[in-house]
Amino acid sequence: MAGVNKVILVGNLGADPEVKHLEGDKVVANLRLATTEAYKDRTGNRVENTEWHDLELWDGQAKVAEQYLRKGSQIYVEGKIKSDTWQDDQGNNRKKVRIRVLSFTMLGSKNMGPDNPSSGSGQTAANPESVRGNQMAQQPSFENEEDGSDDLPF
Amino acid sequence: MAGVNKVILVGNLGADPEVKHLEGDKVVANLRLATTEAYKDRTGNRVENTEWHDLELWDGQAKVAEQYLRKGSQIYVEGKIKSDTWQDDQGNNRKKVRIRVLSFTMLGSKNMGPDNPSSGSGQTAANPESVRGNQMAQQPSFENEEDGSDDLPF
Amino acid sequence: MAGVNKVILVGNLGADPEVKHLEGDKVVANLRLATTEAYKDRTGNRVENTEWHDLELWDGQAKVAEQYLRKGSQIYVEGKIKSDTWQDDQGNNRKKVRIRVLSFTMLGSKNMGPDNPSSGSGQTAANPESVRGNQMAQQPSFENEEDGSDDLPF
Amino acid sequence: MAGVNKVILVGNLGADPEVKHLEGDKVVANLRLATTEAYKDRTGNRVENTEWHDLELWDGQAKVAEQYLRKGSQIYVEGKIKSDTWQDDQGNNRKKVRIRVLSFTMLGSKNMGPDNPSSGSGQTAANPESVRGNQMAQQPSFENEEDGSDDLPF
DNA sequence: TTTT
DNA sequence: TTTT
16 A cells, blocks of 8 residues: 655754765765744743754765755755664664655755855855755756665665 | 645745734734745756745734734745635636645744844844744644634635 | 745545546646545534645656546645636636646555446546556656656647 | 644554553553555565554544554554653663654545444444544644643653 | 745 | 555
């Protein structure tokens, strides 16, 4: 039975992307994304609740993330839940949940162009929006290439 | 049969909100939201395609929109498709589609606090984020109050 | 600015798909989908509210729809809002909103296999699920091919 | 910063709901939901990939799940990702991810009314659709009551 | 009419 | 452990 497994997130990166260049031109980027919700509890105090998500991006999207995303970047993400399961040293079943990103969009980048360099850690992200546009257009087969197959090198 | 009718948009306002204060404390805000996608056509030229959406917000959300949203504001929107149908002067069946907003979030407002006043049209939106948080917490029954019933004054 | 324009629907078809085979192997299918929400009004009476959506599918998905969907079929749909604008005979600006379907899934088809022929209008939809699986796998580039470009023949 | 944390699933239950009635009228239901995607690998063989999700429902929704959902039931789910973190016996940081359900809809139940009793495990779910409609209408404050506050008894 |  |  075909199902649906969809995740939509808007949040900010807790750190710069961690990118690994693998054999065979494969690239993977891991991001930590925080989504925060605010509400008032029963006594009227404002409370913030932050959930941290482990995102995984591959190849073309990983390269875009490496080039343009930094700690603090706000992004919109679409993806799916994907878990790895294994047994640990004590023989216990373990499970790690990640969000496999299928597409993402940088948000609020109005002030992040070349004239407004982000004070990020490391190199500066310049003109991310037009590049994102190019990226999406240049790699029209990205989503399908990856979606479903998951023939990943580890 | 219960169904699902869900719309998710990220875009920018084409104009300031149009807000009407109605009898019985009812407030309605109408927004024009542009969602733009960019791609390359077959000849490699970058093409932009913009879709304009008519958004409708009520009461608490309409007031927040009135106070903090301006032409150009970038927002994340969740809502549902809602159409009005009628007959025009010639007796033709007409239909107008709107997005009934159930929740929205201002985006990229990291730099829009009191220290970074937006150069919007008209009054300045100050510190929208904390207010949005308060708003959502102060009106915990907003979504349900409105969702489904649609007992609107016109 | 890259935006997001996403629609998610679960509903039932109000009629069999209308399919047109165009020149150049192009195929378009138009579906009418009803999404119904039920709620109780202020006096406690159960009320149903049905919204009708005009769906548009192209090529591979249109063929799947033609072959397997019938009046009454329940489907999950993902797509985007897409409007056509023009001037009518009186010179008035007119706008028609459609949902451009990017992917769909048949639901509740447990009882719709060859042994449980749907009593639909016209031909019988046989074993839709496995075909849907094949379809999605055989046409891995379907989504991207269509998404964004919209180089449609009319 | 207000964020977005949204999950949309369509799948089948791997087992009957596990329901606990807690002190103070609190009820929690835990479901195991399978979402399966099918595709063809590079050699053309059909491959199925199933992801298992741990769902958590509270109070009104938990009661509806207890009454109408069974092993094999197909549902549409909307919720958010919610993780618990703790230290295990060895002092290692552990994390468990669940989907906190905010709303759900039974699918394909057209044939599951009293005249078509599901041959489920245990008691029979009768006429789930109208009940779901009633449920949603009778508990208009359900979503907001729970969403965000998470003042749960453990 | 937005945004880049 | 579901579903097809």
